[in-house]
Amino acid sequence: MNDFTLNSQVLNQTVTIGDLALDTISFNDYWLQNNRIITEGEGFWLRDYPNRRVELIDSPQNDWQIYNSSFFWWRTINIQGVLTADNKEDLDDLIDEFKLNLSFPNKKLKWKVKWETRWLYATIDTITFWTKENIYIPFNVTFLSQDAFWRKTNQASLDFWSFSWNITESITLETKEVEPYYIIAVTSWTITNLEVKINWIGLIIAEDLTAGDILHIDWQNLEVKKNGTEIDFDWPFPTLETGINSITLTPTGTFTAEWQLVYSLNMM
Numbered sequence: 001m002n003d004f005t006l007n008s009q010v011l012n013q014t015v016t017i018g019d020l021a022l023d024t025i026s027f028n029d030y031w032l033q034n035n036r037i038i039t040e041g042e043g044f045w046l047r048d049y050p051n052r053r054v055e056l057i058d059s060p061q062n063d064w065q066i067y068n069s070s071f072f073w074w075r076t077i078n079i080q081g082v083l084t085a086d087n088k089e090d091l092d093d094l095i096d097e098f099k100l101n102l103s104f105p106n107k108k109l110k111w112k113v114k115w116e117t118r119w120l121y122a123t124i125d126t127i128t129f130w131t132k133e134n135i136y137i138p139f140n141v142t143f144l145s146q147d148a149f150w151r152k153t154n155q156a157s158l159d160f161w162s163f164s165w166n167i168t169e170s171i172t173l174e175t176k177e178v179e180p181y182y183i184i185a186v187t188s189w190t191i192t193n194l195e196v197k198i199n200w201i202g203l204i205i206a207e208d209l210t211a212g213d214i215l216h217i218d219w220q221n222l223e224v225k226k227n228g229t230e231i232d233f234d235w236p237f238p239t240l241e242t243g244i245n246s247i248t249l250t251p252t253g254t255f256t257a258e259w260q261l262v263y264s265l266n267m268m
Helices: 088-101
Strands: 025-027 051-058 065-084 107-113 116-129 136-145 150-163 167-173 181-198 201-205 214-218 223-226 243-267
Touching: 065 088, 065 116, 088 116, 088 136, 150 167, 201 214
Parallel strands: none
Antiparallel strands: 025 107, 051 065, 065 136, 107 116, 116 136, 116 150, 150 243, 167 243, 181 201, 181 214, 181 243, 214 223
């Protein structure tokens, strides 16, 4: 029988068949592809390369600059479609509803490709409406995102059942760097101190964890919660990087616990 303590945690799940039956594109759970908002697949454009910033340093001894670093830092997403309604009054209401629901900053823009849900955080940049007819009006929406890479909702995980010792494990990523999420459940005795590292860089949690306690370590939101309440920790929050990653969990105390590392894949 699979009685792994962490099976009840919401992150120990992937996209369900029921979810796949929903519409294809949404922003902040407002659907952008249905019988009133018609967004064709080719009207959703995210295939451009994310913007890249290159930093150069002036060389005092020479008349040129030298390379310092470069990184991806933001991108645009374009959606084209048509708003349609049964009459002019309903269309006016739909236009207002549409603009209002796209006005929220830094919310999840999600879309589906075959059986996979992808997403990133985005903010509306522009909305352009074209020639308005009696019951329909074409639109063009541009989003800006500080996320250079989109994420897959489908999650991978690394699990350890009842352990009572230090753990070191390796994960190899073929995608871009990601923010992992730890869930640690203490099943007996006490942990008095916990050190979590990725590639020898990590955080320390100086907190007593006793039987029944569940610890959530959220790299994306930079927070640690014990039984749903935020607690203190010592920085930093390292990410999983492209290539081989060494994951080390070092608890102090006499204990038995279960550990799950969950991460979504990042792509271009």
